[in-house]
Amino acid sequence: MLRYLRLLGQWALDWIGALGRATLVWFWSMAGVPQRDDLKLLVKQVYQIGVLSLIIIILSAFSIGAVLALQGYTQLARVGAEESVGLGVALVLLRELGPVVTGLLFAGRAGSAITAEIALMKATDQLSSMEMMGVDPLHRIAAPRLWAGMISMPLLTLIFNAVAIGGAALVGVDWLGVDQGGFWGGMQDGVEWWEDIGKGMIKTVLFAMVISWIAVFQGYDSTPTPEGMSIATTKTVVYSSVAVLALDFMLTLVMYGEFK
Amino acid sequence: MMWKSMVALFVCLLLGGAVRADAQDPTAVIRTASDSLVKVINEGKTYFDKDPDRFYAQIQNVLDPTVDFAKFAQGVMAVYYKRATPPQRERFQSTFKTGLVRTYGKALLDFGDEKIDVLPSDRPRTQPDRDVVKMEIHSKEGKVYPVLYSMRLCDDGQWRMYNIVINGINMGITYRNQFATAMKAPENHGSLDEVINQWAETIAHIDPAKQGNPEGGSAAATEGAGDE
Amino acid sequence: MIRMRTIEISVGAFVLAGILCLVFLAFRVSGVGVGSTSGTYTLLAKFDDVAGLRVRSKVSLAGVTIGRVAKIGVDSELGEAIVTMEINNDVKNLPIDTGARIQTEGFLGGRYVSLSPGGEEKTLQNGDTITNTQGAIGLESLIDQFIGKMGSK
Numbered sequence: 001m002l003r004y005l006r007l008l009g010q011w012a013l014d015w016i017g018a019l020g021r022a023t024l025v026w027f028w029s030m031a032g033v034p035q036r037d038d039l040k041l042l043v044k045q046v047y048q049i050g051v052l053s054l055i056i057i058i059l060s061a062f063s064i065g066a067v068l069a070l071q072g073y074t075q076l077a078r079v080g081a082e083e084s085v086g087l088g089v090a091l092v093l094l095r096e097l098g099p100v101v102t103g104l105l106f107a108g109r110a111g112s113a114i115t116a117e118i119a120l121m122k123a124t125d126q127l128s129s130m131e132m133m134g135v136d137p138l139h140r141i142a143a144p145r146l147w148a149g150m151i152s153m154p155l156l157t158l159i160f161n162a163v164a165i166g167g168a169a170l171v172g173v174d175w176l177g178v179d180q181g182g183f184w185g186g187m188q189d190g191v192e193w194w195e196d197i198g199k200g201m202i203k204t205v206l207f208a209m210v211i212s213w214i215a216v217f218q219g220y221d222s223t224p225t226p227e228g229m230s231i232a233t234t235k236t237v238v239y240s241s242v243a244v245l246a247l248d249f250m251l252t253l254v255m256y257g258e259f260k
Numbered sequence: 261m262m263w264k265s266m267v268a269l270f271v272c273l274l275l276g277g278a279v280r281a282d283a284q285d286p287t288a289v290i291r292t293a294s295d296s297l298v299k300v301i302n303e304g305k306t307y308f309d310k311d312p313d314r315f316y317a318q319i320q321n322v323l324d325p326t327v328d329f330a331k332f333a334q335g336v337m338a339v340y341y342k343r344a345t346p347p348q349r350e351r352f353q354s355t356f357k358t359g360l361v362r363t364y365g366k367a368l369l370d371f372g373d374e375k376i377d378v379l380p381s382d383r384p385r386t387q388p389d390r391d392v393v394k395m396e397i398h399s400k401e402g403k404v405y406p407v408l409y410s411m412r413l414c415d416d417g418q419w420r421m422y423n424i425v426i427n428g429i430n431m432g433i434t435y436r437n438q439f440a441t442a443m444k445a446p447e448n449h450g451s452l453d454e455v456i457n458q459w460a461e462t463i464a465h466i467d468p469a470k471q472g473n474p475e476g477g478s479a480a481a482t483e484g485a486g487d488e
Numbered sequence: 489m490i491r492m493r494t495i496e497i498s499v500g501a502f503v504l505a506g507i508l509c510l511v512f513l514a515f516r517v518s519g520v521g522v523g524s525t526s527g528t529y530t531l532l533a534k535f536d537d538v539a540g541l542r543v544r545s546k547v548s549l550a551g552v553t554i555g556r557v558a559k560i561g562v563d564s565e566l567g568e569a570i571v572t573m574e575i576n577n578d579v580k581n582l583p584i585d586t587g588a589r590i591q592t593e594g595f596l597g598g599r600y601v602s603l604s605p606g607g608e609e610k611t612l613q614n615g616d617t618i619t620n621t622q623g624a625i626g627l628e629s630l631i632d633q634f635i636g637k638m639g640s641k
Contacts, residue, residue: 410619
């Protein structure tokens, strides 16, 4: 019994320690003075993180949009409300699925890549060599990836939403025959700039910060062995996914919940 | 039922105005009227079965000086008012009045000892010649039905009502929509005369439950309970 | 090894794509800016109950959207809601007894303001208030009245 308590305590302390280190990593990465090379590093990371994620984002977006339209149509047709499928799909995507699915995909693809890369650098002593040469690895490795994540993910979410709605339109209007005016008109009447798009973007930005942070930190904190790398990558994907879902729940409550 | 009785109620309210020419204040006009109302209903209950027309005539006689039917009718005809010739306007005005009396007159008799509160004015008038009088009807079951009368000061110095909102439903707008629907109905060929002729029929089928919701407020949208 | 130049171009294209998607979402999905190009004027309306009406709800006449709700305020002294509406300039000459009703749209139930023009000569000007109104009707109230009607027959 005591043993388990002790283990629990140890685990909790470890966890708090990790949180502390993570905060320091984040802080010191953000705190650097911009240097000449930084923009180039940033652009390269946006490419790695953002551009290379485009394919999976676009494919997923299209499928999800199409499926939503299909399922939505079937249910709404039962009560004669097919024209609302545009509005329904748009709201679901903008408020929830866009930010969350993009977040999960991003965590899986870009997040794990970031962690793997940094963990590898740690395992092959590149990080310590940098320090010895007087180059701040937090500044050159961590910071560009953090910023790139925060820039790329919102862009990816925007693209996701647009493609998904496009996919839904293709299925709804062209395939299932929903009236085009009803589809888009109903959507335009019901979707609000701030309420739906704006709040969805806030979610995305927050998710982006959290995912990038976890990804970079896990790489930094990893044990410099092959297993350590794989453990770190797994942690990134798992923690990021859970964080995104939990954050989404809380944000949705705060943003859209009505407290009696 | 309660609903029609209440609308009928307003019809009777107008009674008081004719009796008291010195009741200038719009609230007083309504208050006096509601007092007279109870008397008229109780009287009517005794002879209605034998002579309904007398009852309707009684009501109409008293209605005339208290409701600004010209204004009420103008509001109902709305955009078609400009198109109507003065004879047509007059014809509609009188059909409108008769229609109200006939449709709601009988339901009036359902009234008994409901408590009626005419509330004192709680706000200054925004315009010198317009006012709103609020009344509350307490049904036997304990429900409170609010009624709002839109009053205007006519040229002869008398306050008269030209619209009524019962339990949140604006009857002027309701009738206006009915009129417009009738004008657009294919069977009436957009003819003012036809619509005016049909008016009594139209008004008997208004379903107040459909007002304000998915445009089901058309004249024919009744559950069939609208026939007397 | 991919050249730096290609990387820069693709990142630029990526950012551009993102911005275009934002524009698409703004204009085609949320309807920002949909409306007349001729400017608007302001009308107010007082209601006893605006439940469900929101800022940017539409204002329609004969089923055509002619404006939007700009602001919803309250007069606590009189217990009324004051709705400020922006009406397209090409819809002028609304008579002063024009009616304003809060209605429910179709199945998913968004509320909107429906205007029915009246019969008066004088017309509403910029800043005028519509007094001939009907607020949102609650479902319970409708059911009551429906049951009441049925019960009396």
